[in-house]
Amino acid sequence: MTSEAWPGRSWYQDEAGPDRSGAEPLNVDSDVDVAIVGGGLAGVATAVALVERGVDRVAVIEADEIGSGASGRNGGFVFAGYSLGNDALADQVGEDRAREMHGWTRASVAEVRRRIRDYGLDCQANDAGVVLTDWFHRPEAMQEFAERMQQRLGFELSWLDPERCAEHVRSPRYGGGLHEPGSFHFHPLRHIRELARWLIERGAKVWHHAPVRxxxxxxGAWSLRLDGARVRAREVVLTTGGYDRRLRPAVQRALQPIATYIAVTEPLGDRLQECLPQPVAVYDNRFAFDYYRPLPDGRLLWGGRISIASRSPAAIRRLMGRDLARVFPSLQGVRLEQAWGGWMSYARHEMPLLGQLPDGLWHGLAFGGHGMATTVLAGQVLAEALSGDRRRLSAFEPWPARWAGGPIGRAVVQGKYWWLQARDWWASRGS
Structure with a gap:
């Protein structure tokens, strides 16, 4: 049963059941080489990359349950890119560096897939891929975008004309689409718990319900104070995302927590295949796009909206129900059995915050929008730097932690979002 208060209980939590990764509370003092504060995918992926490199005595410390934040509550899309748009990335750092950095995210998608295969991670991975649909019915613009991405970034996207697009997703709302080779979708909470299990089986520590104060x-070392215990560590990595901004305000004040919303339908039977002939994950080319994917038990997971507001599950159901019916009129009135929200963390420049503070503390933050691949990339980059190789870490120096403006910044962000949504509405009037 969904909790009727923000953020709501997710379908992922109910489907996966209790956490069986082996994570434990911490109630005795401990010494480790690397302590990672934050048990989302950024923290767990950093630990995995360190263990893969042979680093001993690694610990992940989570205030709640592993994956309880954005990492275990999102749409489950695994695809390339950063929250910063691809063209903006190339404009800011030049096409050569942008091609290299975007390529890292594509390699990260492949790395997620490799770990699932090699480590036997049970996370309902679906290889049908991800499709970007054309909300505005402007095929020339979509094709030109695909050509530009190939030229500027070496990023291949397959054009689907309206007939071919309808073989993947059927809606009068869309024109054509672009399919991203190599992309896929999965159960994010199962995935992160499975990674935690893999870590524990290899001797790493994963402590949950252990808030760091x-x-x-x-x-000459780091001392982490918890309730009833202390952890002494040679190195500390902060990966708390949008769920804590107290421990290091110098970097965490650069985060802007932004809400997004998800609902899951009742089992749809044949109606699901009528809408999605192929089990692809789908999003569209508006700023505040819908995103959705089929679930193994015949349900449709539907997400969307971008806001600074925390809404009740009942309000999320109403919003998602209207959005779903606009794309698939045949599903008008379908029952949305569960609904929830979550906080994504963004920096003003829309790139991840990766680096090391002057006092030596490492951080990996701000993965909103494309977190399933970029967090894994961040874990690899941080593990390299902790092992002495800072070459890839230096590529993120153009995007430092800048104050996000606090409450005033949140109001500015909401105003910007409303303006962009209004622009999309105006542009779509003729379609």
């Missing part, structure tokens, strides 16, 4: 330098 402070991080201080003491006698």
């Amino acid at each position: 402070s991080i201080e330098r003491v006698d």
